[in-house]
Amino acid sequence: MVTKEPVRNPADTDVTRADSLAREIFAGVANKWTLLVINILGERTLRFTELRTEVGGISHKMLTQTLRNLERDGLVDRTVHPVVPPRVEYRLTEAGQALRNTVNRMCEWTRTYLDHIEAARRRFDSRL
Amino acid sequence: MVTKEPVRNPADTDVTRADSLAREIFAGVANKWTLLVINILGERTLRFTELRTEVGGISHKMLTQTLRNLERDGLVDRTVHPVVPPRVEYRLTEAGQALRNTVNRMCEWTRTYLDHIEAARRRFDSRL
DNA sequence: CGGCATCCCCCAGGATACTG
DNA sequence: CAGTATCCTGGGGGATGCCG
Numbered sequence: 001m002v003t004k005e006p007v008r009n010p011a012d013t014d015v016t017r018a019d020s021l022a023r024e025i026f027a028g029v030a031n032k033w034t035l036l037v038i039n040i041l042g043e044r045t046l047r048f049t050e051l052r053t054e055v056g057g058i059s060h061k062m063l064t065q066t067l068r069n070l071e072r073d074g075l076v077d078r079t080v081h082p083v084v085p086p087r088v089e090y091r092l093t094e095a096g097q098a099l100r101n102t103v104n105r106m107c108e109w110t111r112t113y114l115d116h117i118e119a120a121r122r123r124f125d126s127r128l
Numbered sequence: 129m130v131t132k133e134p135v136r137n138p139a140d141t142d143v144t145r146a147d148s149l150a151r152e153i154f155a156g157v158a159n160k161w162t163l164l165v166i167n168i169l170g171e172r173t174l175r176f177t178e179l180r181t182e183v184g185g186i187s188h189k190m191l192t193q194t195l196r197n198l199e200r201d202g203l204v205d206r207t208v209h210p211v212v213p214p215r216v217e218y219r220l221t222e223a224g225q226a227l228r229n230t231v232n233r234m235c236e237w238t239r240t241y242l243d244h245i246e247a248a249r250r251r252f253d254s255r256l
Numbered sequence: 257c258g259g260c261a262t263c264c265c266c267c268a269g270g271a272t273a274c275t276g
Numbered sequence: 277c278a279g280t281a282t283c284c285t286g287g288g289g290g291a292t293g294c295c296g
Binding site for chain 1: 136140141143144145146147149150151153154155157158159160163164167168182183184185199200201202203223226227229230233234235237238239240241242243244245246247248249251252253
């Protein structure tokens with residue numbers, strides 16, 4: 001007799017625990033380059049170089065690395081067109097799109113609180 | 129003649145630009161420790177040590193540093209009770225709460241796609 | 257064009273310790 | 277208990293170069 005859906009050990013799904021799988025995944029995704037790339041890759045399909053120019057300031061190396069991780073986690077699809085010069089296209093998978101929704105909110109949040117934060121900083125810095 | 133609300137230079141609000149204010153703020157917030165701390169500080173008010181134990185794996189130094197940044201940006205309020213031993217309490221401001229909403233979604237996303245991602249990784253790793 | 261490897265530097269971030 | 281400072285190491289991340 002087996003449990004059909006072997007329910008995951010709750011310890012794995014707890015972002016709070018330093019050694020949980022959830023934490024591992026969360027930490028892997030929670031960094032600026034990953035989130036920015038996901039944000040740029042909206043509904044669109046983009047080539048490597050397009051991505052590179054759209055994500056301001058990202059280096060060739062970091063973009064490659066970020067994309068490999070995203071591909072490995074199944075958040076982006078990578079399509080290689082067998083032509084010369086090579087044409088490689090990236091687009092979000094369904095899982096990637098889902099994450100993108102949250103990233104979008106984060107970007108909106110940034111815009112919404114820009115002034116607020118800038119003001120808070122001035123206040124904080126100008127007292128002592 | 130002045131414009132009443134000096135509309136912000138669009139360049140400042142574009143997360144995409146490497147040198148925009150939006151990017152600066154986004155990048156400052158888009159890292160695991162900051163997001164985890166914000167997530168833990170839900171509606172609750174927590175003391176330093178409580179936070180320390182609730183955010184598994186964070187070092188004393190990183191927690192201090194993260195909290196200072198959040199305080200500076202006006203995302204958390206810091207209350208010092210003049211007693212000995214000191215009692216310092218942290219809670220999210222309205223801006224912090226707003227950000228927390230997006231962080232929560234990100235945590236939920238992590239749980240939702242745990243298996244999905246784990247499977248994708250196995251597939252990716254096991255070919256070549 | 258896109259991937260991968262190499263070199264290298266700088267700083268994120270941990271460990272430790274002293275103050276109020 | 278909380279904050280600050282110092283020390284020190286690993287690895288994040290840039291620059292460059294060479295292949296397919």
